[in-house]
Amino acid sequence: MSNSEKTALIIGGGMAGMEAAIKLGGAGYQAVLLEKEDHLGGIMNQLYGSFPRWDNPQKMAEQKVKMVEENPNITVKINTTVKSVEKKDKSFSVELSSNEKIEFDAVILATGFGFYDASEYAEYGYGAFDNVFTALEFEGKLKEMESWDKKDLPKVVAFFKCVGSRDRSKGYPYCSKICCMFTAKEAGLMKDLNPDAKCFVFYMDYRAAGKEYEEFARSVIEDKHVRYVRGRPAKVLPDNGKLMIRAEDTLMGVPVEVAADMIVLANAMVPSETTKELASMFEAKTDQYGFIDYIPGYPTQTGYRVFFAGGCGFPVESLGAQYQGAAAAAEVIALFNQG
Amino acid sequence: MLNTADFYHVWRIDQSSNALKEEIKEHCHTDIEMCLECGKCSGGCSNAHIFDITPRKIIQLIKMGEEAKLLRMDALWSCVACQLCVDRCPSSINIPRIMDYLREKSYNQSIPASRPNVELFHELMLGHIKRFGRVPEALLSVEFNLRSKQYTKDAQMGMKMFFKGKLNPIPARVKDIKKVRRMFRNMPMQREG
Numbered sequence: 011m012s013n014s015e016k017t018a019l020i021i022g023g024g025m026a027g028m029e030a031a032i033k034l035g036g037a038g039y040q041a042v043l044l045e046k047e048d049h050l051g052g053i054m055n056q057l058y059g060s061f062p063r064w065d066n067p068q069k070m071a072e073q074k075v076k077m078v079e080e081n082p083n084i085t086v087k088i089n090t091t092v093k094s095v096e097k098k099d100k101s102f103s104v105e106l107s108s109n110e111k112i113e114f115d116a117v118i119l120a121t122g123f124g125f126y127d128a129s130e131y132a133e134y135g136y137g138a139f140d141n142v143f144t145a146l147e148f149e150g151k152l153k154e155m156e157s158w159d160k161k162d163l164p165k166v167v168a169f170f171k172c173v174g175s176r177d178r179s180k181g182y183p184y185c186s187k188i189c190c191m192f193t194a195k196e197a198g199l200m201k202d203l204n205p206d207a208k209c210f211v212f213y214m215d216y217r218a219a220g221k222e223y224e225e226f227a228r229s230v231i232e233d234k235h236v237r238y239v240r241g242r243p244a245k246v247l248p249d250n251g252k253l254m255i256r257a258e259d260t261l262m263g264v265p266v267e268v269a270a271d272m273i274v275l276a277n278a279m280v281p282s283e284t285t286k287e288l289a290s291m292f293e294a295k296t297d298q299y300g301f302i303d304y305i306p307g308y309p310t311q312t313g314y315r316v317f318f319a320g321g322c323g324f325p326v327e328s329l330g331a332q333y334q335g336a337a338a339a340a341e342v343i344a345l346f347n348q349g
Numbered sequence: 350m351l352n353t354a355d356f357y358h359v360w361r362i363d364q365s366s367n368a369l370k371e372e373i374k375e376h377c378h379t380d381i382e383m384c385l386e387c388g389k390c391s392g393g394c395s396n397a398h399i400f401d402i403t404p405r406k407i408i409q410l411i412k413m414g415e416e417a418k419l420l421r422m423d424a425l426w427s428c429v430a431c432q433l434c435v436d437r438c439p440s441s442i443n444i445p446r447i448m449d450y451l452r453e454k455s456y457n458q459s460i461p462a463s464r465p466n467v468e469l470f471h472e473l474m475l476g477h478i479k480r481f482g483r484v485p486e487a488l489l490s491v492e493f494n495l496r497s498k499q500y501t502k503d504a505q506m507g508m509k510m511f512f513k514g515k516l517n518p519i520p521a522r523v524k525d526i527k528k529v530r531r532m533f534r535n536m537p538m539q540r541e542g
Contacts, residue, residue: 166363208363210362210363228383231382232380232382232383235382239362240386256359259360259362259409261386261405261406261409262356262360262409262410262413263356264356264360265359265360266359266360266361266362267359267360267361267362267363268361268362268363269363270363
């Protein structure tokens with residue numbers, strides 16, 4: 011039922027890539043969806059909860075995977091990466107890790123983001139102390155804690171925001187945009203697992219710019235009773251089996267301490283190595299950090315017949331990734347329709 | 350009166366008590382967790398310049414469970430309950446009501462106020478409300494000035510106001526004083542010591 015022999019390559023099988031494939035396939039064009047892991051869904055598979063509606067992330071991903079599988083125009087290639095690219099006049103000849111060589115008329119990069127190495131912050135003891143986790147590790151921990159005995163659950167959990175974000179000395183000057191929301195989510199989920207646990211979120215400000223986001227963050231504070239403390243923690247020291255956090259409560263101007271059982275670091279989102287490699291292969295435009303950049307006036311385009319969506323451009327939440335995937339697909343469809 | 354020395358220590362916020370917060374939720378029907386920490390209350394407070402601690406910080410101290418500090422603060426007695434804070438608060442946090450609650454609590458625990466005569470004024474004013482259901486200014490100022498031994502204070506202005514018909518020496522009373530008395534029975538002043 012395809013209305014054209016034109017084929018698009020979509021690299022990355024997360025929410026953005028799947029959405030782009032679904033839209034392209036739905037328009038009757040061929041879409042090849044490349045995924046380096048052995049299953050689709052990307053980062054959604056590692057999450058325990060979602061914001062702002064507390065939906066189950068695996069179910070959200072499953073729904074998309076089903077739509078991908080039901081679409082006859084989409085070819086999914088798992089455990090596959092790009093080996094080399096040969097640029098032609100109006101297409102790319104791409105050699106895959108499976109040694110196949112396929113001709114593509116357009117490419118959508120949807121390779122997602124990577125994470126800042128939290129051990130750069132020696133003062134927080136990531137990697138040195140047990141029970142200091144990154145936010146993504148903590149999502150897995152939450153899943154694990156479901157089956158724990160209540161007495162074994164942590165009683166005091168502290169969440170640090172801006173680990174590597176908004177940091178001009180050790181990290182990146184930009185705001186990673188989604189940490190405020192997933193930190194609120196994780197603190198809320200911790201409270202759901204153990205309402206007696208005290209959760210502290212150390213923040214400079216919480217940025218909840220999105221539909222239902224402010225309400226979500228407030229509900230975590232007001233209904234789930236997570237305590238927000240304004241101030242970036244300065245250091246973490248082991249103290250009788252606990253982790254002693256020292257910070258300033260900048261609203262009161264006083265030094266505060268919290269003896270925590272567990273610390274969760276919202277480490278910055280950074281361009282992944284894959285993104286950087288692919289950007290140079292496809293001659294995509296990148297910004298000063300290595301994120302895929304857009305051509306002015308063409309918000310989803312980054313090079314000649316090269317488009318992008320999702321976290322490879324900048325950290326984005328799952329819903330935003332889907333918007334971008336659909337938008338990139340629309341651009342490719344428009345391009346293909348021109349003949 | 351709180352001073353800088355009151356803040357010279359490390360605050361173990363993981364050990365702070367939620368008791369005062371819960372108490373205020375129950376008695377003042379105000380959830381201080383709704384505070385957005387914006388400072389609009391302090392910014393517009395008519396008396397913030399003479400407060401030892403501003404309204405926003407008072408809410409923070411409640412969050413931190415610092416009851417002992419709150420009951421000692423001078424702001425309890427310099428707040429004039431003008432209601433500007435609650436009127437402007439984006440979360441409708443009823444700060445004057447919280448101040449009233451804390452003031453009564455401080456008074457009932459016989460914690461001395463840092464200003465002279467404020468407790469006397471507090472007693473007289475509430476006594477008048479109990480008697481008349483309203484505050485008769487003339488009677489209150491005369492009684493207060495006599496009891497606080499400030500015999501000539503306000504005398505000149507009081508006379509002027511009297512001759513202009515601005516002061517009524519005979520206190521007026523509300524129609525249904527029983528309702529007022531009932532309020533006082535429900536919330537008695539019980540001073541310790």
